[in-house]
Amino acid sequence: MPMDPRPVRHLISLDDLTDADLRHLTERGAQFAAGTAGAGRPLDGLVTGVYFAKTSTRTRTAFSAGTLRLGGSLLTYGPGDLQLNTGETSEDTGRVLSRMLDVLVARTAGDPAEMRAWAAQRRMAVINAMSAEEHPTQALTDLTTLLRHFGRVDGLRVLYLGEGNNTATALALALTRFPGVEFELRTPPGYGLPARIAEKAARQAADHGAVLRERHTMEALPGDFDVIYTARWQTTGTSKADPDWRTVFAPFQVRAELWEDSPKAVFLHDLPAHRGEEVTAEVLDGPASLAFDQAENKMHSAMAVLEWCRAAPGAAGGV
Known part of the structure; x- marks a missing residue:
């Protein structure tokens, strides 16, 4: 040819x-x-x-x-x-x-x-x-969704709750290249970003004037986020060795109470979603959710x- x-x-x-x-x-x-x-x-x-x-x-x-x-x-x-x-x-x-x-x-x-x-x-x-x-094309979808909704990506404050999976790694590698972005991850103990990705994203954040934070507890969570994001807890093609992993993940569920300190935040989810696990139906199907617009933007x-x-x-x- x-x-x-x-x-x-x-x-x-x-x-x-x-x-x-x-x-x-x-x-x-x-x-x-x-x-x-x-x-x-x-x-x-x-x-x-x-x-x-x-x-x-x-x-x-x-x-x-x-x-x-x-x-x-x-x-x-x-x-x-x-x-x-x-x-x-x-x-x-x-x-x-x-x-x-x-x-x-x-x-x-x-x-x-x-x-x-x-x-x-x-x-x-x-x-x-x-x-x-x-999951690089998911991150590009997410950036497009943010740009469409906010008119910018620079300067947004984004909270991610859940496993440091391939969606989270792509977000970390993408968002830390936009000046003024604050990307806060709250991941369960033992399920955070891979060390190589965390180090790479931290260097990018320093170079671009962004902020990357990752903690493994829901304590002292700041407010005023523009975006609250989660992904399903059981990533495609993977399984977890700990039979009690759901108990470890439970505090990181996205619930409506998070909007008390971030009343203007939109909700994103890469889908498919499991209502009642990583997110409540009230949030996923509620007025703050852009999850299905996000899917179309794919x-x-x-x-x-x-x-x-x-x-x-x-x-x-x-x-």
Whole structure:
């Protein structure tokens, strides 16, 4: 297959993005959501492969619908469809797919090194739709949601309650690159951010004039947050060794009382949600909740990512 002249950019970690890239994708997602992105079919003639080894509703649908809306074609693979299951190496799989696809969107919930192996070529863009350590496209969705609601990300005060999972790590890596942001995490003991991520995010916060705090108790919780965020306690593809883990997590449930000290806060959740566990139904279905707008923004943000990965410079907002 002759190489397409359009650029190939990979998004496997937020570390792959410059500060300018991060802001561009946030703003571009908001433009797609507002219907101001402009006409065009930047993926015309290109084929996106969507491979999900783990379950997905929002991310899989977002990238599938986004591809079609941008003029591309689509192939989908389930967890049992590729010869990876019969012993073919990741490297060989990537080499073959790159000769037939222009973009590969993949969720493995495993080591991102596998995606790095697929990205070791210059024909096919590789997009991380969730790995064990990081969920970069979720963070981009969240930034787009914040920008749409507040008109800015800079200076927001964000509280995250729950496990330091791949959604939390992506938020930490993203929010700490916006000046004035205060990102407070309250995570159960033994379930905090991975040390490497916490150290990286802390350095970024220092460099960008942001603040990152993580504590493992709900005591002395400050107020006046703009955003209260949680994710489900049982992350896709994982289990917890401690049979009593729910007792450890219980104090970190998002309840309506949190709004007594943050009356103007909006509520975000990456979904799916388990009402009565990480969040009460009163909050999730209440007037402060943007969770389902956030889910819709997943598609708009996916369109921004797809365009950035393969659009020609200057084409329909491409950089």
